[in-house]
Amino acid sequence: MTMGIDGRNEQGHDHEVLPEWGEVLVRSVAHLAAQLTTVQIQMRALAEEVEAAGGVDEAAVRQRLRQLAVLRTGPTLRENLGPALADLIDMESLERDLIAWLSGPRDDSHE
Numbered sequence: 001m002t003m004g005i006d007g008r009n010e011q012g013h014d015h016e017v018l019p020e021w022g023e024v025l026v027r028s029v030a031h032l033a034a035q036l037t038t039v040q041i042q043m044r045a046l047a048e049e050v051e052a053a054g055g056v057d058e059a060a061v062r063q064r065l066r067q068l069a070v071l072r073t074g075p076t077l078r079e080n081l082g083p084a085l086a087d088l089i090d091m092e093s094l095e096r097d098l099i100a101w102l103s104g105p106r107d108d109s110h111e
Helices: 017-052 058-086 091-103
Strands: none
Touching (some): 058 091
């Protein structure tokens, strides 16, 4: 049986597939936005305290970031997306892109 974009099958009967996926997507995006917001606020607090205490070796931090990017990006991404969304996207490509971005040169233009 095939389903059209309007949620109707070949016989014209309505199915509530899209509302269910819409709800899953909205919950997933809201959860990820909450996680991102929490981490951003925690990181800002940490950065301000580190700066107030005299800072850290920036090269060492970049090196640690590169190491963690390689080791933790894939598992963390899969955990945060959950199986429903992870099955819908090209995880390997996204993981590679994230590792490349995290391992690249620092970009201060967004601060």
